[in-house]
Amino acid sequence: xNHETVTKTxxxxxxxxxxxxxxxxxxxxxxxxxxxxxxNLALLTRIIAIALLVLSLDLVTGYCGVxxxxxxxxxxxxxxxxxxxxxxxGITNPLLMTLAGILGGAIAGLICGVIIxxxxxxxxxxxxxxxxxxxxxxxNKASSWTGxxxxxxxxxxxxxxxxxxxxxxxxxxxxxxxFLLLAVFVLLRFLVRSPFGMLCRGIKEDPLRxxxxxxxxxxxxxxxxxISGAVAGVGGALNAISTQVVGLDSLSFTQSAESLVMLxxxxxxxxxxxxxxxxxxxxxxxxxxxxxxxxxxxxxxxLLISVVLFAPKGLYGTAAGFIGRRMEKRK
Amino acid sequence: xxxxxxxxxLKKAFSGxxxxxxxxLSMAPGDRVALIGPNGAGKTTFVNLVTGNLRxxxxxxxxxxxxxxxIDAIGRVQRGLVRSFQVTRLFxxxxxxxHVALAVLQxxxxxxxxxxxxxxxxxxxxxxxxxxxxxxLHDLMHRKVSEIAYGQQRLLEIAMAxxxxxxxxxxxxxxxxxxxxxxxxxxxxLADLPADLAVLMIEHDMDLVFRFAKRVIVxxxxxxxxxxxxxxxxxxxxVREAYLGSYANASHAA
Ligand SMILES: Nc1ncnc2c1ncn2[C@@H]1O[C@H](COP(=O)(O)OP(=O)(O)OP(=O)(O)O)[C@@H](O)[C@H]1O
Ligand SMILES: [Mg+2]
Numbered sequence: 001x002n003h004e005t006v007t008k009t010x011x012x013x014x015x016x017x018x019x020x021x022x023x024x025x026x027x028x029x030x031x032x033x034x035x036x037x038x039x040n041l042a043l044l045t046r047i048i049a050i051a052l053l054v055l056s057l058d059l060v061t062g063y064c065g066v067x068x069x070x071x072x073x074x075x076x077x078x079x080x081x082x083x084x085x086x087x088x089x090g091i092t093n094p095l096l097m098t099l100a101g102i103l104g105g106a107i108a109g110l111i112c113g114v115i116i117x118x119x120x121x122x123x124x125x126x127x128x129x130x131x132x133x134x135x136x137x138x139x140n141k142a143s144s145w146t147g148x149x150x151x152x153x154x155x156x157x158x159x160x161x162x163x164x165x166x167x168x169x170x171x172x173x174x175x176x177x178x179f180l181l182l183a184v185f186v187l188l189r190f191l192v193r194s195p196f197g198m199l200c201r202g203i204k205e206d207p208l209r210x211x212x213x214x215x216x217x218x219x220x221x222x223x224x225x226x227i228s229g230a231v232a233g234v235g236g237a238l239n240a241i242s243t244q245v246v247g248l249d250s251l252s253f254t255q256s257a258e259s260l261v262m263l264x265x266x267x268x269x270x271x272x273x274x275x276x277x278x279x280x281x282x283x284x285x286x287x288x289x290x291x292x293x294x295x296x297x298x299x300x301x302x303l304l305i306s307v308v309l310f311a312p313k314g315l316y317g318t319a320a321g322f323i324g325r326r327m328e329k330r331k
Numbered sequence: 332x333x334x335x336x337x338x339x340x341l342k343k344a345f346s347g348x349x350x351x352x353x354x355x356l357s358m359a360p361g362d363r364v365a366l367i368g369p370n371g372a373g374k375t376t377f378v379n380l381v382t383g384n385l386r387x388x389x390x391x392x393x394x395x396x397x398x399x400x401x402i403d404a405i406g407r408v409q410r411g412l413v414r415s416f417q418v419t420r421l422f423x424x425x426x427x428x429x430h431v432a433l434a435v436l437q438x439x440x441x442x443x444x445x446x447x448x449x450x451x452x453x454x455x456x457x458x459x460x461x462x463x464x465x466x467x468l469h470d471l472m473h474r475k476v477s478e479i480a481y482g483q484q485r486l487l488e489i490a491m492a493x494x495x496x497x498x499x500x501x502x503x504x505x506x507x508x509x510x511x512x513x514x515x516x517x518x519x520x521l522a523d524l525p526a527d528l529a530v531l532m533i534e535h536d537m538d539l540v541f542r543f544a545k546r547v548i549v550x551x552x553x554x555x556x557x558x559x560x561x562x563x564x565x566x567x568x569x570v571r572e573a574y575l576g577s578y579a580n581a582s583h584a585a
Contacts, residue, residue: 015448195436195444198429202422208384209420213495214408215437223443 019189022272023182029279030178041170043286045242048177051278052184052235053255054262055271056105059228061260062268063192064221065204067125068116069256070132071232076251077108078233080139080146083246087154088145094157094166094176094241101237102230108135109229113222129253136251151247155240166241173242180234188271191227200224265307267314276316333396335360335529336412336499341390343380343553350376351387352553358499358529365544365561366533369574373553374533375417378501382414383407394499411498415488415505417533421476427487428472431459434494459494466490466520482513489520500524502532506539518542549573
């Protein structure tokens with residue numbers, strides 16, 4: 001028993017250690033970004049917003065094995081919810097706008113989850129694509145609320161805590177974004193390790209086995225979709241608050257597909273993988289599109305092909321696996 | 332004692348081929364029943380029908396007197412009808428401790444908890460480690476399933492089923508694929524099953540069947556052709572014919 005408590009606490013310490021490393025890494029990368037690109041905080045804030053979308057996608061795709069090419073529906077709904085709250089209802093407190101985003105995302109998550117989870121595999125993918133087009137078209141038609149193809153403007157958030165203005169430099173938005181990301185990251189670390197997280201991992205591998213244990217995969221997946229929607233909604237709200245407009249592109253197939261690409265690039269089924277993939281993809285895209293505006297898509301394509309062929313677990317997944325094996329050997 | 336598990340006139344055909352033909356049986360708490368029969372006799376199909384994984388064409392299943400034919404597979408598990416699989420179905424990246432802990436949490440309606448780690452839930456961990464120790468898996472409880480031997484995986488299947496505290500346990504060939512050297516452990520695990528649990532075991536290994544079962548049911552081509560004591564089953568002409576027939580067919584096919 002004594003030996004067991006020792007290994008148990010050792011394991012707990014290891015996971016807590018990884019949590020702290022994760023938090024430290026996010027803060028460090030955020031600080032480095034701030035120092036390297038002080039004039040481009042808008043890009044960094046956008047990376048954080050998209051990172052939230054990719055984390056949210058990882059919850060349903062990486063942890064639960066749901067195939068979707070329509071995940072921006074959750075992100076865009078969060079963005080529009082926050083934007084509409086501010087532009088039409090005068091709810092301009094950034095924290096309340098974020099809350100609106102969470103709600104909007106969660107509701108969209110519930111709707112998408114209930115529909116997408118009715119199918120499996122290819123039909124599931126097709127359903128998700130149809131959904132994102134429907135959401136997009138709905139936002140386009142409801143132009144009195146959403147501004148249609150012109151985008152929703154007139155969003156002017158109050159200063160954060162009444163003090164920090166969301167100004168042109170974007171410092172407030174960036175710091176706000178970093179804090180949102182940290183909060184979400186910590187909560188999700190709890191979630192994926194919880195019994196519920198374990199149940200979802202089980203569902204991904206063998207739903208029938210989970211049913212034979214008396215648990216309903218369907219209910220668990222719908223719950224996860226709602227949580228995923230809330231996370232994406234945070235990202236959408238951050239985007240609305242920081243850019244002060246919401247465009248139809250936030251609710252697009254392209255955005256959905258790109259977020260899946262980022263997830264695969266970093267590695268599915270790991271929060272770190274989702275973050276790594278987003279940062280690398282978006283910086284790479286930004287850099288290459290400026291350096292070579294004609295062929296940047298080719299280069300993004302080449303990067304992806306090489307990752308899928310040579311590092312099928314994604315950049316983070318492959319690196320983590322490699323380091324893990326080295327450490328195992330040394331022991 | 333009154334029956335905990337009844338099957339009445341169960342029928343199932345796959346596109347014209349009758350695989351379960353009017354099967355009825357009933358079990359009381361503590362029963363130890365072996366279900367045997369040649370390959371393709373419909374044994375696994377029978378399990379799938381009673382657990383709700385397959386829908387019967389007609390017939391009825393009762394648990395503790397309650398008709399569960401219209402209740403889905405999940406509901407039947409929650410009412411105490413638990414099965415294991417002929418080919419292990421485990422989560423390769425998870426540890427035995429996680430498997431059993433998840434089953435314990437699920438049984439108690441706590442598998443949906445979104446905070447807390449089972450490692451820090453002493454009651455769950457204690458129960459899991461006691462159960463795993465009983466099956467000789469204690470030293471492996473924190474290894475990944477993909478790293479442990481097949482015989483041990485089969486034991487883990489039994490551990491998971493037991494963690495759900497079933498009233499009726501259906502074991503589909505628990506010793507299949509296990510090397511001879513390890514069947515002893517499985518046999519021990521079967522001998523140690525809770526006394527009031529009703530167990531139906533499908534098995535081809537006749538030694539195991541004779542040591543385990545107080546009652547043997549023989550299924551051939553979807554029909555029960557024998558239901559009685561182990562002592563009588565080898566003497567039964569119909570049983571012999573079914574088995575010989577199947578061997579004859581098998582050698583024809585080969
Ligand atoms: N889903 C299905 N669709 C069509 N036929 C099926 C299906 N499942 C089983 N069968 C057929 O039903 C018959 C009985 O299969 P079953 O798996 O129940 O046999 P079994 O007694 O468990 O055999 P074994 O000893 O090999 O495990 C076989 O002929 C099989 O091919
Ligand atoms: Mg079978």
